[in-house]
Amino acid sequence: MEINNPLEVIIIGGSYAGLSAAMTLGRAMRKVLVIDSGQPCNAQTPHSHNFITHDGETPAEIVRKAKAQVLKYPTVEFLNDRVISAEKSGASFELKTESGKKLRAKKLVFATGLKDRMPDIPGFAECWGISVIHCPYCHGYEVRHQKTAMLANGNDALHFAQVLSNWTKELVLFTNGPISLDADQQAQLIKHGVSWIEAPLSHIIHQNGQLTHLVLKDGQEHAFAVMYARIPFDQHSSLPQELGCALTGQGFLEVDELQHTNIPGIYAAGDNTTMMRAVSQAVAAGMRAGAAINYDLIVESW
Secondary structure (H helix, E strand, O other): OOOOOOOOEEEOOOOHHHHHHHHHHHOOOEEEEEEEEEOOOOOOOOOOOOOOOOOOOOOHHHHHHHHHHHOOOEEEEEEEEEEEEEEEOOOEEEEEEEEOOOOEEEEEEEEEEEEEEEOOOOOHHHEEEEOOEOOOOHHHHHOOOOEEEOOOHHHHHHHHHHHHOOOOOOEEEEEOOOOOHHHHHHHHHHHOOOOEEEOOOEEEEEEOEEEEEEEOOOOOOEEEOEEEEOOOEOOOOOHHHHHOOEOOOOOOEEOOOOEEOOOEEEOOHHHHOOOOOOOHHHHHHHHHHHHHHHHHHHHHHH
16 A cells, blocks of 8 residues: 655554544545554453444444544554564654565654463463453443352452442452452451462363353352453553653553653553543543644644
């Protein structure tokens, strides 16, 4: 494909935040290229919820519709590729892609998302996003009032129990080792009927990603159809940090209210910037980034 190079904006990541930013910029008649490698973190999630007009659709279908609408704007292009390097060059940024393309743009948007680090528990990855889930606002209604497992420990476990108690009163905490909540926190769990099991998990029994049993290393089996889990993550792309973008203490890209990073000309939006990992949040952040970029370009040429 022929790309109108140099560009005004390159958006790395073509999911919800990236496409939302592209639409905003396309409507501002900016020359934009969206680059996406086709590796979304929610690839096996069967349904997306809590996003009005799209409630219950598959994540892939939402992206398909969004991409079709965005590409109706003639100044927006899309490239299936992966950016492997990026550097500042004068007033622009120079990028190289896996396929060998060299690109230049005045502004960069990283809508690259996060990469979840799966625990070493056989069956976990196969269930992730299907019956082992992370967010009650995204998935909780569908599993409401069910006996529910939580995989967490420490302060995260207490917070998780508080939140999940809105959707079910049958909560069992699996700490996967010695519990690290203090006596007061344990008393709070007991007060609200939350029990816990400290024996480490051995593996998960499932059928095509649908959890049926949690198996402990001591041989015990516990029947559950759903489990929430808090697991660590990495930035899906290391390029922002290589360019000098700062991270928060939680590991997210640090941005202001208009999605500027600490590096002039670089913006970030979506899951890579916030613990609120939801389609609606990503779309809103992408729109803010697009509007901020357009305004910044106007001011620079005024």
